[in-house]
Amino acid sequence: MYPYRRNRRLRTNESIRSLVRETIITPNDFLVPLFVVEGKNVKEEIASMPNYFRYSLDLLEKEVKELWNLGLKSVLLFVKVPDNLKDNKGTEALNPNGLMQRAIKTVKNACPDMLVMTDVALDPYSSYGHDGIIQNGLIVNDETANILAEMSLSHAKAGADFVAPSDMMDGRILTIREALEEEGYINTGIMSYSAKYASAFYGPFRDALDSAPVDMKDIPKDKKTYQMDYANRIEAIRETEMDIDEGADIVMVKPGLCYLDIVREIKNAVDVPVAVYQVSGEYAMLKAAAEKGWLDHDAVMMEQVTAIKRAGADIIASYFAKDVVKLL
Ligand code: PBG
Numbered sequence: 001m002y003p004y005r006r007n008r009r010l011r012t013n014e015s016i017r018s019l020v021r022e023t024i025i026t027p028n029d030f031l032v033p034l035f036v037v038e039g040k041n042v043k044e045e046i047a048s049m050p051n052y053f054r055y056s057l058d059l060l061e062k063e064v065k066e067l068w069n070l071g072l073k074s075v076l077l078f079v080k081v082p083d084n085l086k087d088n089k090g091t092e093a094l095n096p097n098g099l100m101q102r103a104i105k106t107v108k109n110a111c112p113d114m115l116v117m118t119d120v121a122l123d124p125y126s127s128y129g130h131d132g133i134i135q136n137g138l139i140v141n142d143e144t145a146n147i148l149a150e151m152s153l154s155h156a157k158a159g160a161d162f163v164a165p166s167d168m169m170d171g172r173i174l175t176i177r178e179a180l181e182e183e184g185y186i187n188t189g190i191m192s193y194s195a196k197y198a199s200a201f202y203g204p205f206r207d208a209l210d211s212a213p214v215d216m217k218d219i220p221k222d223k224k225t226y227q228m229d230y231a232n233r234i235e236a237i238r239e240t241e242m243d244i245d246e247g248a249d250i251v252m253v254k255p256g257l258c259y260l261d262i263v264r265e266i267k268n269a270v271d272v273p274v275a276v277y278q279v280s281g282e283y284a285m286l287k288a289a290a291e292k293g294w295l296d297h298d299a300v301m302m303e304q305v306t307a308i309k310r311a312g313a314d315i316i317a318s319y320f321a322k323d324v325v326k327l328l
Contacts, residue, residue, distance in 0.1 A: 132144035163190055252272065
């Protein structure tokens with residue numbers, strides 16, 4: 001009798017495999033993170049992120065056009081802020097002519113239909129490298145949320161389609177949503193970093209923006225009082241449901257690969273799109289192993305992004321986006 005059912009029949013060759021394949025990667029899956037710096041004609045490689053760059057606005061324009069031509073239609077902007085403009089409250093973040101605000105306009109001018117999302121958090125602007133204002137050695141929540149709301153408004157005014165708060169303060173989605181509604185930015189969306197873990201995988205990103213927490217007396221050494229404990233799962237559902245109740249249009253799990261259990265659980269629990277951020281450390285690990293000849297870069301990259309989508313990601317924020325799309 002056994003086996004009438006032979007599962008290998010569906011794996012016989014690529015034609016049948018592609019016919020029954022459940023998860024297909026397309027350019028529409030990706031959100032491309034971009035790092036922006038002041039200057040002209042600047043394209044600096046980030047030391048711990050091989051083949052990933054910071055661009056000045058003129059070269060950002062070129063890069064964005066290239067992404068568009070590859071079919072990549074959404075970007076997530078981050079800025080590297082000069083040290084002399086950093087302070088505890090991230091004052092520079094609200095400058096209507098700041099680097100982020102100019103970057104938004106640059107992308108929209110170069111490519112009007114490119115979806116522009118912006119990182120909303122204090123750390124690139126903070127003299128202490130934290131996502132919140134510090135008072136008496138503590139990260140203060142509500143004061144920070146108010147600044148994030150002002151920052152979001154400033155990005156919306158500059159033309160951002162979505163703001164993406166990555167800070168993990170409590171209640172900030174509601175504060176931001178209310179501010180946007182009050183000023184008439186009813187169509188500006190919010191992609192919330194809702195389950196963002198305190199992760200060592202963010203190291204290369206902090207190199208890219210020079211935004212690591214400073215080593216100073218009375219300044220918290222890490223982000224564990226606001227980003228989540230990586231040992232926790234149920235808390236991720238609570239964080240995410242609260243953000244949706246407060247007005248998030250898209251929710252996010254971050255990092256990616258070590259957290260695919262969380263991604264699937266959230267995907268099953270919510271009815272809004274779920275984004276996953278394959279973060280800088282994940283990128284750096286594969287680049288390093290591939291440089292040594294220990295892993296097949298393209299094969300592992302495809303396996304990783306497919307696994308992220310299979311786990312439940314509707315959107316993948318990834319430094320590999322361009323590499324993947326070129327390979328498709
Ligand atoms: C800042 C922010 C971080 C990342 C995105 N936004 C770093 C952090 O929280 O320290 C990490 C992204 C990456 O590692 O690729 N709020």
